[in-house]
Structures are given as C-alpha cells and as structure tokens.
Amino acid sequence: MSPPYPGQSGLIIAATHSGAGKTSLTTGLIFALCRKGLRIQPFKCGPDYIDPGFLGAAAGRPCFNLDGFAMGTAEMAGILALAGSHDLAIAEGVMGLFDAGPAPGRTGAGSTADIAAATGWPVILVIDAAKMAQTAGAIALGCATFRPDVLVAGVILNRVASERHRELAETGLDQAGIPLLGSLPARKEGHLPSRHLGLVQSGEMSNLASIIEGLAEHVAAGIDLEALIRLARPARLTGQHPLRMAPPGGRIALARDAAFSFIYPHMIAGWRASGATILPFSPLADEPPDESADIVWLPGGYPELHAPRLTDAGRFRSGMQAFARRKPVHGECGGYMTLGAGITTRDGARHAMLGLLGLETSFLPKRMRLGYRRATLLEAMPGLAAGTRLIGHEFHYAGITHQPDAPLAVIRDPTGAVMPETGSRRGHVTGSFFHLIARDA
Structure with a gap:
C-alpha cells in the first residue's frame, strides 16, 4: 500500500466543532495507516501540546505544529522540511474548521482552514452525526463552499447510531455531492482522559498502547482507508526554509x-x-x-x-x-x-x-x-x-x-x-x- 503522491502529500482531519471526536479518530487513523506499512508524519494545527503527544505516539515519530496565526508560509515550509522523509502527512485540525480568534490585519487568524489553504492539503471533515441525519449533507456543503481556497474532499460520520442512521445521513451527503469515506459508531470504551488543560498527557498513560490499538481497530472497521489515501495531495510548501528562531545556546x-x-x-x-x-x-x-x-x-x-x-x-x-x-x-x-x-x-x-x-x-x-x-x-x-x-x-x-x-x-x-x-x-x-x-x- 503506497500513497499516490510523493513527498509531503497530506490530508487534514478537521471537524465542524470541538468535541466531535477528531483527536481519537486521528490517533486511530494514524496507527491504522502505520499498520499497513506507511510512514505517517503527524501534524497538529494551532497551539497545542497535548494532542500531539497522542498523534506522535501513534505514528512513532514527533508530531509538529503548524500555526496559521503564529507562522508564515516560510516557517511552515521549514517545519515540513524538519519533519523528514515520510509517505503521508496527517494533520489534525483545531476547534471547528473555520474557527479562529480575532486577528486584525492578518490573512491568517489561526484556523484549520488557514493551514489547508497554505498547504493545499484536502480536508476530511468529521461530522458528529449523533443528533442529525440528512442535515449532515447541508453542513458538509456549507463547509465545502465557505472558502474557495479550502477543498473539503470527503466526510467521516462519527457517533452513528445504526445502519439506517448512516443511510439517511449518506443521502444528504449524496445530495451535496460530497463523498462519504466512512462512519463510526459511538464508542464507550477507550476514550482519551481529560484534565484542566485538556487531555491527560500521553506519557502519563500506562495503557496508551492498548488505547491506540483499540482506536485503530475502530477506525479501520468503519473507514475506507484506500479511498482516503487517494485523496491526498502534495504540499504547496516546499524548500529548505530555515526557521527564524536561533537556539538560545550551544x-x-x-x-x-x-x-x-x-x-x-x-x-x-x-x-x-x-x-x-x-x-x-x-x-x-x-x-x-x-x-x-x-x-x-x-x-x-x-x-x-x-x-x-x-x-x-x-x-x-x-x-x-x-x-x-x-x-x-x-x-x-x-x-x-x-x-x-x-x-x-x-x-x-x-x-x-x-x-x-x-x-x-x-x-x-x-x-x-x-x-x-x-x-x-x-x-x-x-x-x-x-x-x-x-x-x-x-x-x-x-x-x-x-x-x-x-x-x-x-x-x-x-x-x-x-x-x-x-x-x-x-x-x-x-x-x-x-x-x-x-x-x-
């Protein structure tokens, strides 16, 4: 199994809102792809220390942050170069796809969409379908047309109650013209625990390996991994751009x-x-x-x-x-x-x-x-x-x-x-x- 594009090809796993399950899904997806023999390079959009620990543990290599507010395209290109050789990049978004803080006078306000626009990586949109059906199509269509420089290439439905529920939601997605890449039922076990600044750190969890393996099994059972990989595109950011932050000492x-x-x-x-x-x-x-x-x-x-x-x-x-x-x-x-x-x-x-x-x-x-x-x-x-x-x-x-x-x-x-x-x-x-x-x- 190999990706269709060489070098820094990637996808962004985004969601409609915080709490849609994207960290657990992305962690499981990364490990599921690694088990198929791919070298996955994880990234996290925005300023976050805790989620990258899980993504890095799943990939077996450090997870780097890409930040549309704090970094220009040269800095992001430098980080892609620092990440080294890999088969496919998987970036987890932050908050909802277009959510960001105020940024007067800036083209990048810190949203996941900013990273998608800068890298050219397609977005896989995670929709929490727990309390909706065909409306998932309307939400996906709205996200797909909100910014012309952001490509929403497919949808993953999370917390689907039944096969009938999935069929109804897929009807809405078909009407919107956006492919469904998979659906995942609600999962009671294997949640990533939280504390006051977010999730408990990955290094503090003695059962981390079994949790990641369970998430990978969950994802692999519900998502068409081959179809997802075919959607990857190479990054627009290339070249060995040096980071502008010199070390504070030798x-x-x-x-x-x-x-x-x-x-x-x-x-x-x-x-x-x-x-x-x-x-x-x-x-x-x-x-x-x-x-x-x-x-x-x-x-x-x-x-x-x-x-x-x-x-x-x-x-x-x-x-x-x-x-x-x-x-x-x-x-x-x-x-x-x-x-x-x-x-x-x-x-x-x-x-x-x-x-x-x-x-x-x-x-x-x-x-x-x-x-x-x-x-x-x-x-x-x-x-x-x-x-x-x-x-x-x-x-x-x-x-x-x-x-x-x-x-x-x-x-x-x-x-x-x-x-x-x-x-x-x-x-x-x-x-x-x-x-x-x-x-x-």
Missing part, C-alpha cells in the same frame, strides 16, 4: 518529565538543526541541570500537580541556584512558576519553589487565561536581544499574586490590547507565561 539543559513537557517539537528540532546539543534532565527525579550547559530552559507543563515533589527536590534546587548565579535560565508558563518563590495550589496550600524570581502564583481563584500573544522584549532573554518581537500563546489557570522583578516584555493580545502579564527578569533568570512559537514578522 548546549541547552532542557527539563523534560511529566511536570515540564510543553515545548514545541519544532523548537527542539530547529535548535538541533542549528547545531545545538540538547541535555535533558528531570526535576521530578531530583536531577540538576548539566553544569556544562550554556543555558537552562524550563518548559511549561503541570508543576502544580507535582508541587510537593518539586519543593523536596534538593539536588534540583541547589543545582538550579548554582547555575543561575553564572549562566542564563529561562522558564515558560509552568517553568516560570517553578522559577518563582511559591505556588499556591487549588487546595490553598503554598509550596515553595526555586526562588530565582520573586514571583508568587496561585490557582485561587481558578480562571482560564487563553489566547495568542505578541511580545516585545524589554529585557534580553537567552538568545534574544531586547527589542525583539515574538509571537506565541498563553494557556493557564494560575494567576499572579506578587511579581516584584523587572518586567521582561510588553505583551499584547491579537487585538493589540496590552496584557497585564509581562514576565519578569532577575539577574540571569527570565520567565513568562508566554509560550514561544516564533519570531514575529
């Missing part, structure tokens, strides 16, 4: 464990492609950073779920404090919170953190802070001079109760409004809730 000590896992694969791959060496270490295993590193980078994640262990991690604490006296340290979101003086968790308990910044954060009251952000650095941070403009996103429930240090950046939302969160700097240490994606044009 040797980067990178925290990597269940508490610190939110860093984009294109960042790590781009650093390595530029000649940097990554030196992973685990704070939860009480490991200090490698003393030979030029910089320590603490990614985001779930430090609040492991706060007592981090408080008690003496070797990690002393190693970080010694490193920060001589060399740069940077933290993003959860990493930023860990660099601070303390975290107050939902139960009201305060846990002492590294104290490299004066920052105090709290999950009381719980309030989501979510969205794309633009940052202009007021202070230098590792690898980036003051005045550099960056683009990224913010996604957390914790709030700041005390921040006595110098602000790191002016941060704005997509409308241009200045946000209260500035990040902070103290000596060699910098941090922010801002998750870095790329340099801003």
Whole structure:
C-alpha cells in the first residue's frame, strides 16, 4: 500500500466543532495507516501540546505544529522540511474548521482552514452525526463552499447510531455531492482522559498502547482507508526554509518529565538543526541541570500537580541556584512558576519553589487565561536581544499574586490590547507565561 503522491502529500482531519471526536479518530487513523506499512508524519494545527503527544505516539515519530496565526508560509515550509522523509502527512485540525480568534490585519487568524489553504492539503471533515441525519449533507456543503481556497474532499460520520442512521445521513451527503469515506459508531470504551488543560498527557498513560490499538481497530472497521489515501495531495510548501528562531545556546539543559513537557517539537528540532546539543534532565527525579550547559530552559507543563515533589527536590534546587548565579535560565508558563518563590495550589496550600524570581502564583481563584500573544522584549532573554518581537500563546489557570522583578516584555493580545502579564527578569533568570512559537514578522 503506497500513497499516490510523493513527498509531503497530506490530508487534514478537521471537524465542524470541538468535541466531535477528531483527536481519537486521528490517533486511530494514524496507527491504522502505520499498520499497513506507511510512514505517517503527524501534524497538529494551532497551539497545542497535548494532542500531539497522542498523534506522535501513534505514528512513532514527533508530531509538529503548524500555526496559521503564529507562522508564515516560510516557517511552515521549514517545519515540513524538519519533519523528514515520510509517505503521508496527517494533520489534525483545531476547534471547528473555520474557527479562529480575532486577528486584525492578518490573512491568517489561526484556523484549520488557514493551514489547508497554505498547504493545499484536502480536508476530511468529521461530522458528529449523533443528533442529525440528512442535515449532515447541508453542513458538509456549507463547509465545502465557505472558502474557495479550502477543498473539503470527503466526510467521516462519527457517533452513528445504526445502519439506517448512516443511510439517511449518506443521502444528504449524496445530495451535496460530497463523498462519504466512512462512519463510526459511538464508542464507550477507550476514550482519551481529560484534565484542566485538556487531555491527560500521553506519557502519563500506562495503557496508551492498548488505547491506540483499540482506536485503530475502530477506525479501520468503519473507514475506507484506500479511498482516503487517494485523496491526498502534495504540499504547496516546499524548500529548505530555515526557521527564524536561533537556539538560545550551544548546549541547552532542557527539563523534560511529566511536570515540564510543553515545548514545541519544532523548537527542539530547529535548535538541533542549528547545531545545538540538547541535555535533558528531570526535576521530578531530583536531577540538576548539566553544569556544562550554556543555558537552562524550563518548559511549561503541570508543576502544580507535582508541587510537593518539586519543593523536596534538593539536588534540583541547589543545582538550579548554582547555575543561575553564572549562566542564563529561562522558564515558560509552568517553568516560570517553578522559577518563582511559591505556588499556591487549588487546595490553598503554598509550596515553595526555586526562588530565582520573586514571583508568587496561585490557582485561587481558578480562571482560564487563553489566547495568542505578541511580545516585545524589554529585557534580553537567552538568545534574544531586547527589542525583539515574538509571537506565541498563553494557556493557564494560575494567576499572579506578587511579581516584584523587572518586567521582561510588553505583551499584547491579537487585538493589540496590552496584557497585564509581562514576565519578569532577575539577574540571569527570565520567565513568562508566554509560550514561544516564533519570531514575529
């Protein structure tokens, strides 16, 4: 079984709305195609750390993000090149096909449709048919005609109740002129579990392999995989475009464990492609950073779920404090919170953190802070001079109760409004809730 188009041919699995089942479906589809001997390269549209873990586990290779808001076509072409050789790309969409945030003056607002238009990959539309029948055709037709630069090549019906239900829905699709590639019944077992920032991370699930295998069996039984593959088209984005984000050092000590896992694969791959060496270490295993590193980078994640262990991690604490006296340290979101003086968790308990910044954060009251952000650095941070403009996103429930240090950046939302969160700097240490994606044009 081989794809009909060479090199970076792909499909986008999109949906009409969040919660339609596209992550489970895409995870199962990727593994089902891998079992047929194809090398599948997974991608995720938009700013997401958790879904890519499942897609990457199914494919056996890292899942890269493609972002219509934060990346230009050159950056996306560079990421396709970083992904390496594969037979077929499968990209999971974000939210509904055309959903995006406000983006005044931008051609790309961050929707799945933006990625489809940029890559030229056809869209396979997932429709949750649980409470409809022929109306599925009207919905598919509306999506297919909404943007002329987006090709909706076929439909997969999810949560179909019976064969009769499928036949009625297919009647509507036939009337719309859009092919049905398969239908999947509602599935009670094998769901991907959730927590406050989305799905539970793939690396935390001991039964992940059996869940993925079950999803693949479910997908393979209901979808015409051969017909789906024939719809793939080559990407319009080609060439070895370098990413504009230089590594922050030649040797980067990178925290990597269940508490610190939110860093984009294109960042790590781009650093390595530029000649940097990554030196992973685990704070939860009480490991200090490698003393030979030029910089320590603490990614985001779930430090609040492991706060007592981090408080008690003496070797990690002393190693970080010694490193920060001589060399740069940077933290993003959860990493930023860990660099601070303390975290107050939902139960009201305060846990002492590294104290490299004066920052105090709290999950009381719980309030989501979510969205794309633009940052202009007021202070230098590792690898980036003051005045550099960056683009990224913010996604957390914790709030700041005390921040006595110098602000790191002016941060704005997509409308241009200045946000209260500035990040902070103290000596060699910098941090922010801002998750870095790329340099801003």
